[in-house]
Each structure stands twice: as C-alpha cells, then as structure tokens.
Amino acid sequence: MGIIRKTKxxxxxxQIFEEKNEAQSVVHLIELVKDKMNKTTVYRILDRLEADGIIHSFNGKDGLKWYAKCKGCSAEHHTDKHPHFQCTECDKVECLSIDIxxxxxxxxxxxxxxxxxxxxxxxCSI
Amino acid sequence: MGIIRKTKxxxxxxQIFEEKNEAQSVVHLIELVKDKMNKTTVYRILDRLEADGIIHSFNGKDGLKWYAKCKGCSAEHHTDKHPHFQCTECDKVECLSIDIxxxxxxxxxxxxxxxxxxxxxxxCSI
DNA sequence: GTTATTAATGCAACTGAGTCGCAAAACTAG
DNA sequence: CTAGTTTTGCGACTCAGTTGCATTAATAAC
Incomplete structure (x- = not known):
C-alpha cells in the first residue's frame, strides 16, 4: 500500500533479510545497523515493509517483536499463517512450512x- | 514447588481469578488491586502462582503478559497446550478447550x- | 501467646522496547 | 534545478516489567 522509497x-x-535469510528480532536488527541509522528509523522501515507485504511480524517467546521475509505474500493477501519455532537455547527463530x-x-x-x-x-539438540 | 504463603x-x-473465571492481563490485574497492593507484588505473586501450577501465562496479541487459571495442571505436569483466543474489539481472552x-x-x-x-x-460479532 | 525464622511486601529507582513530534535531509516528479 | 512529499535523526517520552533493600507479615516451634 504505502508509497515506499528506495532509500539507503x-x-x-x-539486504539483511536477504543475506541472513532468517527471522530477525527488532532488537537484533537495531544492533546490526546502529552505526548506519537511528532505531526509530528501523521501526518505521519495518512498519512500511510489513504494510507492503514484504515482511511479516510476530511475537517471540518473550514478547519481543520479530520480522521475517514473506514468501508469497502481498499487501492484500497475507499468507502468514505458518507457525514459527524459537529455540530456547540460542533464541533463533525459524519459519516452519508445515500446515496446522x-x-x-x-x-x-x-x-x-x-x-x-x-x-x-x-x-542446539547436540 | 515454591513455598507459598497464604497472604492477604x-x-x-x-479471588479475582475465581470470580472472573477468565484470563487477565497483568496490566488489568494491577489496575484492579492498585489500592490494595504494589504492582511489584502482583508480578511476584503471579510468578509464584505460575511456578506452583495454579495459573499459566501466555502473551497476548500485543506482547503483553496474560494469566489464566489452570484446569488440571500441577507444577510438574503442565497441560497448558490449549490455544487462546483474543478479541480484536474488546481485547478479552478466552482459553479454548479444542485440541490442535x-x-x-x-x-x-x-x-x-x-x-x-x-x-x-x-x-463483538454483533 | 511469645518468639525466632523466613517469606512476602512496599518503595523507589531502574531497564529496555517501542512511540511521538518536529525540524532537517533525501528522494522523486516535473 | 526546483517544488512537493517522504524519510530520517534526535531527544524526550511512555509504559511494562525488574531489582535491591529495608520493613512487615506469615509460619513453626516452644
């Protein structure tokens, strides 16, 4: 929906979502780009990308917000019904493609x- | 597990969980008892009650913490695998007894x- | 009931995620 | 290049949840 500009x-x-190809917590994202931009900017960019259906958000186990790249979602049609798996050891999150x-x-x-x-x-399962 | 004292x-x-018989957000609970006790106390009581398997916690849609009475749970055996339903209109949460x-x-x-x-x-469905 | 022990509480200060308003900077169309 | 609009930085703020410590209240033993 939103008119989004391709800013730096x-x-x-x-790029982070492309390279890492895994879900990112906002906190971690802010840490990753803290020399390049303000945290407010990160929040606002994520908002816009989500509104455009490019990424989707969900809450991690401790209530923090996470984002991941959508595969096959658009602004209108959000097929983000897939479950997420978060590891209790390393805290990483995976998008699961199983259907529940x-x-x-x-x-x-x-x-x-x-x-x-x-x-x-x-x-982490050894 | 925890040695729990029956304080006022x-x-x-x-009593709130008994009377209302529905899930409560911590924020709402604190509001309900704000003349009777400190918010820190509320957080600590909820922690203890959960550790004892008397209530269970989960995160609501906005990442806030909620608690509800356990039915058939103990400290050792937590059968809190039931889903929750939160209304986008009134924000109320229900424990669902369906099995997924x-x-x-x-x-x-x-x-x-x-x-x-x-x-x-x-x-809220009119 | 009194006392000793230990858990529970109050308070105030703190942390950390997320938001807001506004002025300055950067993008895009013409 | 210029005008119009979006995006960003910054600082201050909000609000849920936590922490440390001194005080109070519950329990157990006598």
Missing part, C-alpha cells in the same frame, strides 16, 4: 492465527 | 506450543 536505509534493512489445521470455533470469527513452538533447534 | 495479597489475586495437532518436526524437540487466535468474539 531501506536497502540496508532489506485450526478447527472453526463456533460464534467466533478467527482472523489470524499465531503459532509459536519453542524447544531445541537442530543445532 | 495472594488471596486477593486468587502439532506434527513433529524433524531434528526439533518441541517443548511448548503457544497458539493465539485473534478475531471477533461472540459478544
């Missing part, structure tokens, strides 16, 4: 589904 | 499952 700051943020069936709940109109699994990731 | 403050908090199947994920040891559905609740 936007490019920098997008949510039954309909009578008298409730479910608009979004946030699923966060926590446990040991591949690396 | 603890009784007050527990989570497939096993290879090379991952899933330890807990947090599912938060958001949408319109019965009352």
């Amino acid at each position: 700051a936007v490019t920098t943020v997008l 069936k949510i039954p309909t709940i009578k008298n409730h109109k479910v608009e979004s589904t946030d699923i966060l699994l926590t446990g040991r990731c591949e690396v | 403050a603890v009784t007050t908090v527990l 199947k989570i497939p096993t994920i290879k090379n991952h040891k899933v330890e807990s499952t947090d599912i938060l559905l958001t949408g319109r609740c019965e009352v």
Whole structure:
C-alpha cells in the first residue's frame, strides 16, 4: 500500500533479510545497523515493509517483536499463517512450512492465527 | 514447588481469578488491586502462582503478559497446550478447550506450543 | 501467646522496547 | 534545478516489567 522509497536505509534493512535469510528480532536488527541509522528509523522501515507485504511480524517467546521475509505474500493477501519455532537455547527463530489445521470455533470469527513452538533447534539438540 | 504463603495479597489475586473465571492481563490485574497492593507484588505473586501450577501465562496479541487459571495442571505436569483466543474489539481472552495437532518436526524437540487466535468474539460479532 | 525464622511486601529507582513530534535531509516528479 | 512529499535523526517520552533493600507479615516451634 504505502508509497515506499528506495532509500539507503531501506536497502540496508532489506539486504539483511536477504543475506541472513532468517527471522530477525527488532532488537537484533537495531544492533546490526546502529552505526548506519537511528532505531526509530528501523521501526518505521519495518512498519512500511510489513504494510507492503514484504515482511511479516510476530511475537517471540518473550514478547519481543520479530520480522521475517514473506514468501508469497502481498499487501492484500497475507499468507502468514505458518507457525514459527524459537529455540530456547540460542533464541533463533525459524519459519516452519508445515500446515496446522485450526478447527472453526463456533460464534467466533478467527482472523489470524499465531503459532509459536519453542524447544531445541537442530543445532542446539547436540 | 515454591513455598507459598497464604497472604492477604495472594488471596486477593486468587479471588479475582475465581470470580472472573477468565484470563487477565497483568496490566488489568494491577489496575484492579492498585489500592490494595504494589504492582511489584502482583508480578511476584503471579510468578509464584505460575511456578506452583495454579495459573499459566501466555502473551497476548500485543506482547503483553496474560494469566489464566489452570484446569488440571500441577507444577510438574503442565497441560497448558490449549490455544487462546483474543478479541480484536474488546481485547478479552478466552482459553479454548479444542485440541490442535502439532506434527513433529524433524531434528526439533518441541517443548511448548503457544497458539493465539485473534478475531471477533461472540459478544463483538454483533 | 511469645518468639525466632523466613517469606512476602512496599518503595523507589531502574531497564529496555517501542512511540511521538518536529525540524532537517533525501528522494522523486516535473 | 526546483517544488512537493517522504524519510530520517534526535531527544524526550511512555509504559511494562525488574531489582535491591529495608520493613512487615506469615509460619513453626516452644
């Protein structure tokens, strides 16, 4: 939706998502680019990228906000119903491509589904 | 686990969970008892009650912490795998008793499952 | 009931994520 | 290049949640 300009700051943020190819917490992102831009800018860029369907957000296990690149989402059609997995050891988050069936709940109109699994990731399982 | 004393403050908090019989955000709880006790006390009581398996916690849609009474949970055996539903209109949270199947994920040891559905609740669906 | 022990509380100060307003800088269209 | 609009930096702010420490209240032993 939003008219988004390709500024240096936007490019920098997008590059991180491209290179790392994994979900990033806002806190971590701010740390990564702290010499290049202000934290307010980071928050605002993430807002815009999400509004444009380029990334999606969710809350990690401690309530902090995380973002990840959308695969096959647009501003109109957000298929971000996939669950996330966060490791209790290293805190990393993975987007899972598994599909979890949510039954309909009578008298409730479910608009979004946030699923966060926590446990040991591949690396931390020894 | 924790040696828990039946203080006035603890009784007050527990009474709220009994009477209301629905999930409470910490912020709301603090507001409810602000004439009777300090907010630090509320946080600490909730911690203890959770450690004892009397209540369970989860994060609401905006990352705030919520608590609800456990039904059939103990300190050792926490069956808090049920999903929660939060209304986008009135913000209320319900514990759902539906069972959602989570497939096993290879090379991952899933330890807990947090599912938060958001949408319109019965009352707010008009 | 009194006393000793230990847990629970109050208070004030702090931390850290996220927001806001506004002036300055950077982008885009013409 | 210029005008119009978006984006950024900065500083101050909000608000949930935490911490340390001195004080108070609950429990257990007598």
